[in-house]
Amino acid sequence: MKIIDEQTPQSAQEAHASKRIHVRRKQLPRQTEITPGRRTIVMLAMALGAFAIGTTEFVSMGLLPLIAADFGISEDHASTLIAIYALGVVVGAPLIAAFTGKLPRRRLILLLIAFLVVGNLLSVLAPNYAVLMAARFIAGLPHGAYFSVANLSAASMSPPGQRGRAMAFVGMGLAVATVIGVPAAQALGSALGWHAAYVLVVLLGATTATLLFFLMPHMTEMPSTDISTEFKAFKNSQVWLTVIMGVVGFGGMFSVYTYISWTMTEVAGLSSSLIWAVLMVYGIGMTVGNTFGGWLADRNLEFGIIFALGMLVVALLCFYFFSSSAILGSIFFGIVAFFGSTLVPSLQLRLVQVAGDAQTLASALNQSALNIANASGAAIGGIVVGAGLGYSAPAVAGAGLAAAACLVWGVTQWDKKRLARRA
Missing domain, CATH: 1.20.1250.20 (MFS general substrate transporter like domains)
Structure with a gap:
């Protein structure tokens, strides 16, 4: 199955531009053409995205006292950030998955990582608690859909009989985040201010997006x-x-x-x-x-x-x-x-x-x-x-x-x- 995004050119100049774009896209192989080594690297990149999501999900719990003190609110009030993030996950997971079925999976996973980066960047820059709540909701929206697309992509790239392990490989990023990512982000937040914890997530997300942009193949075995x-x-x-x-x-x-x-x-x-x-x-x-x-x-x-x-x-x-x-x-x-x-x-x-x-x-x-x-x-x-x-x-x-x-x-x-x- 060939994925073509360009419109039919209307002139020789447009045709030439389209050809250049087409050649550049062909440098990315189909998922059936990648080596086992490249598949592992792509799965590691997707696991890094899961690591970033796990870090941003759990570190907020430890940052609540700092956030409450910064905005002059009670910790009970600040705890709504946890609920609003979870609400973003619960709402975003089924809706994004349902309404983006026609998007190529490679493009979709890049968009989801971009949402994660935007949500956490807004968290860093939030001037007041209301904006921070909106930012945490945005950060939660891609959570479930990302794991869905990443898990299915990993399973689709893997040989039969290894798909459970492929999904576990991607999910490993979330588990490792509880051991390494959350404590590291918590330490940064305590030392440099709570904003620094979300800066770390932005960097992790940007790194994931870069790796997937250059390395993830076209997922031609995943029909729209x-x-x-x-x-x-x-x-x-x-x-x-x-x-x-x-x-x-x-x-x-x-x-x-x-x-x-x-x-x-x-x-x-x-x-x-x-x-x-x-x-x-x-x-x-x-x-x-x-x-x-x-x-x-x-x-x-x-x-x-x-x-x-x-x-x-x-x-x-x-x-x-x-x-x-x-x-x-x-x-x-x-x-x-x-x-x-x-x-x-x-x-x-x-x-x-x-x-x-x-x-x-x-x-x-x-x-x-x-x-x-x-x-x-x-x-x-x-x-x-x-x-x-x-x-x-x-x-x-x-x-x-x-x-x-x-x-x-x-x-x-x-x-x-x-x-x-x-x-």
């Missing part, structure tokens, strides 16, 4: 779609069940993550100055779990999902019972992150497999599910803590959510057999 095709995902029961499974299952992990600082300091007696070490254990668990999840998805997708969910139940319960120990609590917190991250590439690949021609929208919905789980998990944890059950109790609620996700998995298997009988 239209809005009616993408919206068919909303009529697919398997897509809905997989999204629900993600919302419920990930909610358990985020219910613990939200209150981890209080749990470790108030319950385990850990010094607040050492919370960074607990969060680093979490980041390492995410990184290793993401890699393992990609391998497991390629080996046995359905088993990988139910295995991760079942072990997440066990890990959350263990965290609850051992949270009074700083060492054991940190270890089980890392194990929670491991099995939570194991789910990500598996659910992503499952959405792609069950979505038919609506893969872009279905894949983007996984990111919406993660952000809904983030908000709902935090809310459920808040209800439990507010009821006076203690800071460890969200882990029990989280285990209940993961167990409910296991039941949803059972429904997906029943529904899959039902659809097969109808076919």
